[in-house]
Amino acid sequence: xxxLRIEDLTIEYAQGGYAVRPIDRFxxxxxDGDLVLLLGPSGSGKTTLxxxxxxxxxxxxxxxHVGDTEVTALSGxxxxxxxxxxxxxxxxxxxxxxxxxxxxxVAAPLRLAGIRRREARMRADALLDRVGLGDRAHHRPAxxxxxxxxxxxxxxxxxxxxxxxxxxxxxxxxxxxxxxxxLALIRELAAPGRLVVVSTHDARFTPLADRVVELxxxxxxxxxxxxxxxxxxxxxxxxxxxxxxxxxxxxxxAIEVFRRRIDGGEDVLTTVRPPDYFGEIGPLLGLRRAASxxxxxxxxxxxxxxxxxxxxxxxxxxxxxxxxxx
Numbered sequence: 424x425x426x427l428r429i430e431d432l433t434i435e436y437a438q439g440g441y442a443v444r445p446i447d448r449f450x451x452x453x454x455d456g457d458l459v460l461l462l463g464p465s466g467s468g469k470t471t472l473x474x475x476x477x478x479x480x481x482x483x484x485x486x487x488h489v490g491d492t493e494v495t496a497l498s499g500x501x502x503x504x505x506x507x508x509x510x511x512x513x514x515x516x517x518x519x520x521x522x523x524x525x526x527x528x529v530a531a532p533l534r535l536a537g538i539r540r541r542e543a544r545m546r547a548d549a550l551l552d553r554v555g556l557g558d559r560a561h562h563r564p565a566x567x568x569x570x571x572x573x574x575x576x577x578x579x580x581x582x583x584x585x586x587x588x589x590x591x592x593x594x595x596x597x598x599x600x601x602x603x604x605x606l607a608l609i610r611e612l613a614a615p616g617r618l619v620v621v622s623t624h625d626a627r628f629t630p631l632a633d634r635v636v637e638l639x640x641x642x643x644x645x646x647x648x649x650x651x652x653x654x655x656x657x658x659x660x661x662x663x664x665x666x667x668x669x670x671x672x673x674x675x676x677a678i679e680v681f682r683r684r685i686d687g688g689e690d691v692l693t694t695v696r697p698p699d700y701f702g703e704i705g706p707l708l709g710l711r712r713a714a715s716x717x718x719x720x721x722x723x724x725x726x727x728x729x730x731x732x733x734x735x736x737x738x739x740x741x742x743x744x745x746x747x748x749x
Contacts, residue, residue: 424455425490425586425618427476432485434471435664437685444664445471445711446638449485453620453634458613460629461622463638464709469622472638473589476620478506489587489618507536511580513590517572519564519579525551525571526560529579536583550578554608570601577608588612590621594628606631648728654678654718665712667705669726672735673697676722682714694719703732 434446445468453459461469474480475487478494487494489509497505519528526547533543551557554574564572573593580588590609594602602625610631613619621628629635648669654660660671663683671678678695692714695701705712706729727735 425616426455426488427451427453427457427459427587427618427620428486428488430486432472432475432487433483434468434475434480435483440684440686441682441690442663442685444483446475446482447664447666447711451634451636453618455618456613456615457618457633458610458631459618459620459634459636460632461620461636461638462624462626462629463622464624466710467638468711469638470591473512473591473620473622476587476589477510477512478502507532508583509585509587511583511585511588513573513576513580513588513593515592515595517564517569517576517596519572519575521564524561524563525556525567525575525578528564528575529582532579532582546582547578550581551575553581554578555604568601569597570605573597573601573605574608577605577612581612586617588617588619590619592623592625593621594623594625602627648726649731650726652724652726654722654724656718656720656722658718660716660718660724661702661712663712663715667702667710667712669728670700670703670706670732671716671724671726672700674723674725677719678716678722678724679719680714680716700732706732 429449429451432446432449433444435442435444445466449472461472463469471480475482476494478497482495485495492505492509494505520531523531526544529547529550530543533546534540548557548560551560554577556571556574556578559567559571567575593609594605597605606627609619609621613633650669652660652671660678673695674697678701679691680693680695680701681689681691683689702716704710
C-alpha cells in the first residue's frame with residue numbers, strides 16, 4: 424500500500440537575489456489509491472511542491488514519505504533509483520521527443536534502464552492500449568492532438584509501474600473536447616497500489632478528487648475581516664513568504680516595506696504613511712507575501728479582508744493607484 428505523508432515542508436530558493444518561500448510548514452497525509460488535487464493560482468507553489476515529491480528539489484526543511492521511503496533523505500544512487508522507479512511524472516508541456524513515435528517515446532525510459540528492445544516495445548504497446556492509443560503507436564507527436572500527446576505522456580509515466588504519479592497542469596494545453604478523456608484517465612490511475620497528485624487551477628478536476636488542497640485558500644471569514652493592529656517601532660507585521668490575509672491601511676505612524684536578500688541584507692521598497700495602504704496584492708490575488716513589513720515608528724493600522732478592502736476603496740475619494748505592495 425502507498426501512503427503519502429508530508430510534514431512541516433518548507434521550500435525556499437533564491438530568485439533575483441532574494442529568498443522566495445512558496446511553501447512554508449506544509450503538511451498533508453493521503454492514502455493508498457487517492458487522487459489528490461493541489462489547487463491554486465500561478466505562484467502558489469503547486470509545481471514546486473510536485474518537484475519535491477518527485478525528488479527533483481530538496482526542501483529547506485521538513486520531510487516527504489512515499490510509502491516506506493523518506494524521499495527527502497535520499498541522495499546519490501538511492502535518489503536516482505527513486506526518480507526512475509518510485510515516481511512517474513506527467514509534464515504540463517508533454518515533453519515528448521519530436522523525432523520519436525508514440526511507441527518509442529513510451530519505451531525510451533525502459534531502454535535507458537537497460538530493458539531489452541523487444542520487452543520495452545511490448546510494454547509500450549500495452550500501455551498505449553491502456554490509454555486508448557494502440558492505433559497511434561507509429562505516429563510522431565506532431566501527428567497527434569494535444570489530448571493524444573498527453574495520453575502518450577501518461578503512458579510513459581507508467582512504464583515502471585510507480586507507486587506515485589505526479590501531474591503538473593495536465594489539462595493546461597487541451598481544449599474542452601480533449602479534456603474529458605484525460606480527466607477520466609487520471610482518475611482511473613488512482614487505484615490501490617498507486618497514489619496520484621495533480622497540480623491544477625482547473626476546477627473540473629474537483630469532483631473527481633479524493634482530497635482537494637487549496638494552496639492559496641482564502642477563508643470566508645478572511646474576506647470580510649476588519650482588524651485593528653497596533654505596532655511598536657521596529658515590530659514586524661509580516662515576513663516575506665508568509666500567507667497573505669489582510670490589506671493594511673496606515674492610520675498613524677509609518678510602515679517600511681522591504682525585501683530580505685539571500686546574503687542577509689535588506690532592500691527597502693517603500694515607506695507607507697497615512698492615509699495610504701499596502702499589502703493588497705497577496706490577499707487579492709491569493710499569493711504569499713512578496714516582501715516584509717515593519718513599523719518605522721509606533722503605528723496603528725486597520726487590516727481589511729479583500730471584500731472589506733473593496734468596500735473601503737469604494738468609499739474613499741482617493742484615485743486608484745498601481746498595485747505595488749506585497
